[in-house]
Amino acid sequence: MKILLVDDDPFVGEMIAMVLRSQDYEVETAENGAEALDKFNARGDIGLVISDMNMPGMDGLELFRLLRQTGTKVPFILLTGDDASGRLADSGVDLYLLKDENIQETVVDAVEKFLGESGQ
Amino acid sequence: MKPKENIREKMKSLREAYVRQLPDRVRDLEAFFERLKLDPMAFDGLSDFHRLAHSIKGSSASFGYKEMSDGALILERLLKTLLQSGDRPDDHRIADIGTRLGFVRDALSHLEDNDGGEDFRAYPALPSEPGKKTENRLVYLVEDDPYVLQNLFLQISFFGYEVRIFDELQGMSRAVREKQPAAIIADIIFPEGDLAGVEAVARLRKEFTAHVPVIFISARNDLLARLRAVRAGGDAYFAKPVNITDLIDALDALTRDKEEIIYRALIVDDDPEMAAYHALILQNAGMVTEVVNDPMKVYDPLIEFNPDIILMDMYMPGCDGMELSKTIRQMPAFFSIPIVFLSAETNTDKQFKAMSMGGDDFLTKPIKPEHLISSVAVRAERMRIIRSFMQCDSLTGLLNHTKTKEFLDVELAKASRRNGKLAFAMIDIDLFKSVNDTYGHPTGDQVILSLSRLLRQRVRKTDIVGRYGGEEFAVILLDTDTASALSIMDGIRDSFQKIRHLSGKGEFSSSFSCGIAVFPSYKDPTAICNAVDKALYSAKHQGRNRTVLAEGE
Numbered sequence: 001m002k003i004l005l006v007d008d009d010p011f012v013g014e015m016i017a018m019v020l021r022s023q024d025y026e027v028e029t030a031e032n033g034a035e036a037l038d039k040f041n042a043r044g045d046i047g048l049v050i051s052d053m054n055m056p057g058m059d060g061l062e063l064f065r066l067l068r069q070t071g072t073k074v075p076f077i078l079l080t081g082d083d084a085s086g087r088l089a090d091s092g093v094d095l096y097l098l099k100d101e102n103i104q105e106t107v108v109d110a111v112e113k114f115l116g117e118s119g120q
Numbered sequence: 121m122k123p124k125e126n127i128r129e130k131m132k133s134l135r136e137a138y139v140r141q142l143p144d145r146v147r148d149l150e151a152f153f154e155r156l157k158l159d160p161m162a163f164d165g166l167s168d169f170h171r172l173a174h175s176i177k178g179s180s181a182s183f184g185y186k187e188m189s190d191g192a193l194i195l196e197r198l199l200k201t202l203l204q205s206g207d208r209p210d211d212h213r214i215a216d217i218g219t220r221l222g223f224v225r226d227a228l229s230h231l232e233d234n235d236g237g238e239d240f241r242a243y244p245a246l247p248s249e250p251g252k253k254t255e256n257r258l259v260y261l262v263e264d265d266p267y268v269l270q271n272l273f274l275q276i277s278f279f280g281y282e283v284r285i286f287d288e289l290q291g292m293s294r295a296v297r298e299k300q301p302a303a304i305i306a307d308i309i310f311p312e313g314d315l316a317g318v319e320a321v322a323r324l325r326k327e328f329t330a331h332v333p334v335i336f337i338s339a340r341n342d343l344l345a346r347l348r349a350v351r352a353g354g355d356a357y358f359a360k361p362v363n364i365t366d367l368i369d370a371l372d373a374l375t376r377d378k379e380e381i382i383y384r385a386l387i388v389d390d391d392p393e394m395a396a397y398h399a400l401i402l403q404n405a406g407m408v409t410e411v412v413n414d415p416m417k418v419y420d421p422l423i424e425f426n427p428d429i430i431l432m433d434m435y436m437p438g439c440d441g442m443e444l445s446k447t448i449r450q451m452p453a454f455f456s457i458p459i460v461f462l463s464a465e466t467n468t469d470k471q472f473k474a475m476s477m478g479g480d481d482f483l484t485k486p487i488k489p490e491h492l493i494s495s496v497a498v499r500a501e502r503m504r505i506i507r508s509f510m511q512c513d514s515l516t517g518l519l520n521h522t523k524t525k526e527f528l529d530v531e532l533a534k535a536s537r538r539n540g541k542l543a544f545a546m547i548d549i550d551l552f553k554s555v556n557d558t559y560g561h562p563t564g565d566q567v568i569l570s571l572s573r574l575l576r577q578r579v580r581k582t583d584i585v586g587r588y589g590g591e592e593f594a595v596i597l598l599d600t601d602t603a604s605a606l607s608i609m610d611g612i613r614d615s616f617q618k619i620r621h622l623s624g625k626g627e628f629s630s631s632f633s634c635g636i637a638v639f640p641s642y643k644d645p646t647a648i649c650n651a652v653d654k655a656l657y658s659a660k661h662q663g664r665n666r667t668v669l670a671e672g673e
Contacts, residue, residue, distance in 0.1 A: 081178035
């Protein structure tokens with residue numbers, strides 16, 4: 001099962017993709033919500049979506065809602081720059097991760113929870 | 121199997137790339153602030169200002185730059201409050217923003233001291249990749265569309281260029297005055313005007329005598345824009361959307377070090393004094409020479425030195441020049457090598473006979489140095505051209521199948537003589553047929569070209585890259601062990617899958633599978649080819665887009 005990673009910041013996106021690939025997960029990347037929706041629909045094998053919250057155009061939460069409207073129950077992790085757990089508590093998103101210096105560890109831990117260790 | 125050692129190196133370069141562009145982002149913050157100060161009532165960029173601060177906060181935190189992320193955070197909080205209130209900021213608020221922006225500026229200046237967290241904690245260091253270049257590969261990219269800017273930045277970076285990005289012309293011009301890049305890529309349309317990019321470049325051109333190549337990119341495809349670009353000294357012009365393969369092609373051609381061609385002459389003469397004298401003359405003319413005094417021992421130097429031309433004494437003990445040249449020409453690799461005879465022979469009949477036996481020219485001793493030089497240089501040059509036709513694939517300019525195999529044989533023999541190392545990698549583009557079927561053959565050729573370019577740029581000049589078949593490539597990495605080979609090839613694989621190819625039917629990306637086998641684990645050409653084939657097959661079988669080592673590594 002592949003991971004779809006959505007982040008408009010190429011550096012952060014690339015870093016997280018790199019960390020996950022080093023753990024043998026297959027990662028597909030998208031730079032905005034629209035591209036993410038296209039990729040998700042085009043590929044049948046996305047098992048987890050990780051998206052940044054703060055993106056121009058469609059934000060992470062809007063992407064989540066649009067995905068849910070298509071009927072998919074794919075797990076969805078939202079990356080936020082600040083602690084938004086209070087504000088977004090009842091949004092239905094599966095998990096929030098804070099974009100901080102621990103992101104390399106927290107994202108791997110989180111993905112393991114949803115997909116099990118090391119990809120397949 | 122993926123190389124985990126590799127990630128530390130990649131993480132480090134990603135962090136470095138991030139830090140390199142951070143000053144630009146901070147300058148953008150400053151630019152927003154300047155506009156806000158200038159006219160608070162008309163300022164319409166608050167939401168973008170806020171988003172930028174927010175984005176710097178998130179990214180710098182992710183890379184472990186605490187001071188920067190804290191500074192951006194307090195700025196972001198204030199901007200958010202303003203944004204939510206919908207009020208126009210008063211003088212007090214504006215001063216407050218300025219103070220907080222100062223924290224960000226300070227954090228930026230401390231960035232050097234604080235090199236963030238560990239690049240990647242779990243993995244040990246790997247010796248640096250041998251593909252590193254020392255030549256100037258700094259490129260300035262100026263473009264006001266942030267999406268195009270970021271996209272081009274990443275794409276060009278994959279090809280080994282160090283890219284500094286600017287979203288406005290003044291910043292770029294300032295940077296050129298500080299440090300001249302190897303090339304500038306500039307958009308044409310900016311808020312200042314429809315030809316602002318061209319005008320800025322024209323001004324820079326007047327300031328500098330050294331020619332910095334400039335490539336223009338533009339949504340404008342009209343003759344006027346193209347004409348003005350040429351007059352401003354533009355070296356290339358690309359209409360948007362930019363085909364990245366063409367752009368890199370132009371960039372390569374414009375920035376490549378004009379390599380001085382150095383000819384290699386093999387001198388066969390039983391008289392050591394004479395041989396040394398001729399060698400010296402040619403060396404003074406910038407050629408590289410190798411001397412053989414015993415004609416019976418010419419074969420090893422021939423293969424190892426791989427000359428462009430052979431200078432041969434006509435009369436030698438044991439084997440004369442005519443016989444020797446005949447046997448040399450019986451070797452397929454040297455069938456067409458120029459051979460120039462040197463002799464005290466003045467009898468023209470004998471000279472003609474020598475030519476018919478395979479000599480290209482007949483020089484009479486004693487020869488004037490300038491005659492020797494010109495006679496050798498002109499033939500060596502022709503040989504280089506003929507060789508490139510015979511040895512190179514016409515689409516990519518890489519070595520062809522036959523020549524690649526030949527190099528593999530030679531390099532394996534060298535490695536075993538010297539107890540050395542060598543890695544052989546075989547690459548096959550994934551699902552290439554469907555690229556051709558979907559996007560057409562010209563687009564397929566583009567993909568092949570971009571891979572060949574990537575390969576050539578990411579390995580050392582001394583390594584050997586060949587097009588082995590339609591979508592198959594071979595790479596011979598000299599003096600390279602398993603771990604480094606894996607790291608290099610998988611790095612290239614990772615870059616290749618990120619390159620966006622453009623076609624009439626939309627953008628797409630491609631990938632390749634790679635097998636690697638290493639000497640001395642596999643000793644002879646047949647064994648290493650079989651092993652690498654199996655490894656490549658297993659890379660395909662495991663799902664493609666991966667690098668697999670031959671069994672037993």
